[in-house]
Amino acid sequence: NAGVMQNPRHLVRRRGQEARLRCSPMKGHSHVYWYRQLPEEGLKFMVYLQKENIIDESGMPKERFSAEFPKEGPSILRIQQVVRGDSAAYFCASSPPSGNTGELFFGEGSRLTVL
C-alpha cells in the first residue's frame, strides 16, 4: 500500500512563474490536507479537500493560491506568479473517512525554491 505520493520533490521557479504541486493520497483515503512549512517554523494549515470539494480553505492566501482535488487524479496545489516568499516545503497529508483513527499520513513534501 503506497503512502502519500507527492511530486515534484523539488521545484525551482523564477519570480512570476507558476508552480504546480501534486499529491496522491493513500489508497482508501478521501481527505487531503495541504500544509506549508517555512524554515524554523511549524506546519501551517492551508486547505482541506475531499473529492471535488474544498471543505476548508481558511489557511490559503487570498490571492495566487488555489487547490483542487478532482474526481480522477491527484490533488493539485497551484501557485500563480510566485514570489520569493513562496519558497517553502509544501506537505500533503491524507486521512481516511471520518470516524477512523483521525491521524494524518504525510507525503515527503515538495520543496519550492523561487529565484
Place this chain on the structure above:
Amino acid sequence: EDKVVQSPLSLVVHEGDTVTLNCSYEVTNFRSLLWYKQEKKAPTFLFMLTSSGIEKKSGRLSSILDKKELFSILNITATQTGDSAVYLCAVRPNTGNQFYFGTGTSLTVIP
C-alpha cells in the same frame, strides 16, 4: 487564537540519555493531540492521545496527556543516534478541519 507551543526548541544529548519533550496547547474544543517524528522527509506518526493520564508507549518512546493543565510530554529513554529528528506536536479540535502544529523540537543525539 488556537496555538501549540513546544519546548525546548532544540536539544543536544549523548547516546543513552533520557529526554523529555514538552507540548502545551490552547485549543478550543480539544479532540486529540498527536506526536510526529520528522527526519529529512515526511513526518511519521508516533502517538495519538485523547484521554488524560493514560500513557501511550512504543519501545523506548512514551507519551502522556494532561487535559487539565493542557500539555503533553514525549519521553525517549536510552536515546540512539537514530532518534535525531524534529518532533512535532499537533492538536486537533472537535470543530473545523485543522490540525494545529507546534514549531517542533529539534533533537540531536551525539554518539
